[in-house]
Amino acid sequence: MSGPAAIAVRGLRKVFRQATTGQTVVAIDHLDLDIAPREVVAIVGQTGCGKSTFFDLMIGLEHPSEGAIDIGGKTPYADFDYFRGRMATVFQQDRLLPWRSSYDNVRLPLELMRVPEDVQRQRSMHWLKRLGLENFTNAYPHELSGGMRQRVAIARAFVLQPEILLADEAFGHLDEVTAAELRETFLALARECGSTAILITHQLEEAISVGDRIVVFGKSARLLADIHVAKWDKSEYGMLREAIQATLQGNAPDVRFAHERRITR
């Protein structure tokens, strides 16, 4: 792996037409965002702020109405196949295939890439072990707990050793202890793999504990704050949380982010 490329989001806009009312909805309105290679970024925002639409555009499931997401000169939608094996997503629900065992779920992305079977086996078993699932390789999803299923989903993402890792509220539905544990594992593995990681979350604690950066989305994915967590002392985390909260509630950057490289339009 040559290493991940920088992600440059330029003038990204996504407009939907509602099927029932025929009204147009601006889900993302001219978003500009740069993410450095190997950076871990948490995106926070209220429900309906365009986080999930941004993710669909990142994955390449949707095409932008205007603007572009540029990753090393390629775009996820137009160059869909280029990103096969380079990008992996952990979703909110585990989204495991119920008819496949843990092992078969983990090796799915490698199968799609037509990786030789022995390599599939070796890499899948390696990641199942790393996530503590070596005794559950033949278990079907319905035989596993929610936390274990999410571990399988994480192993399925890491088995690709992707350049870009996306996590869409991947730990939000788990109990706090399991979520914290899995989040730590996820971050440690992401750093070990040298992947660029983007995590969507609605939990501020999670965002603060996760990221090198926290990006706060307002309505229509308007960039309200771009916080470099390292600039904040641990003792200030309480204040940081309050400031993010105030930003989200007011749909405008909080004054406490004045020293951050803040973007408002």
Place this chain on the structure above:
Amino acid sequence: MSHDEARAAELSAGFPRQTLVSIAVFCVLWQALSYFAPALGIPAFAIPGFAKIWASLIKITPIDVLVTLARVIGALILSFVLGVALAMAMYRSTSLENYLHPMVRLFMAVPVVSWILFAVLWFRGVEFRIAFVLIAVCGPVFLVDALDAMRGVPKELRGMMRSFRPTPSQFFIKLMLPAILPSLITSWKINLSLAIRVVTIAELVGAVTGIGHQLAVAQELFSVADVFAWTLVLVALLFALEAVVARFERRVLRWRA
């Protein structure tokens, strides 16, 4: 169709004791009726005793059973392939679906007898006629069930699969087909009983082999015992085929346990 589905589910659950009792009661009543028939003014041939039926049963020609079985299996495999292939095409193309869906509904509303008459009037070959009727009746069932099942595959799973960027054929083979397999198996159960019933009617017209033909011969000979024996064979055949499907189902759907 829900009646058939319920029946298929019932059959796969095995034979409870009540079933055996009800069959035994029916047999006793039948035997008694055959014994008292002359006294009741019913012609003796109308309700033959089990001795006569047994005599007819041991005269059953296996070749006719095999021919009917081959026709059913062959036509069902063809219907399945055509139905699922068309369902896939319709799933991928909304405009194709908009054009084909009314036609499929129309096909499904045509009575079996009309299909048989069309087959007799349009085609010469007996085998072709039978295959045509069976495919016309069973194909749309596979198609509609497969299409419904494909539409029912959760959006979340489709999104997950697409995020790993499969080729279109991988998308169908790795996601859609396994996801719709339970529905396809149910369609097989429904279509098996449908095909067994339809094939005999189709064989009544022009065929010189097969269970339907033998039933026609029995009718010409006024042999109720022969009709009874061949009907028993048909029912046994259906149960055997359903048992094979149920076994396959248990094997491939063990992940649902």
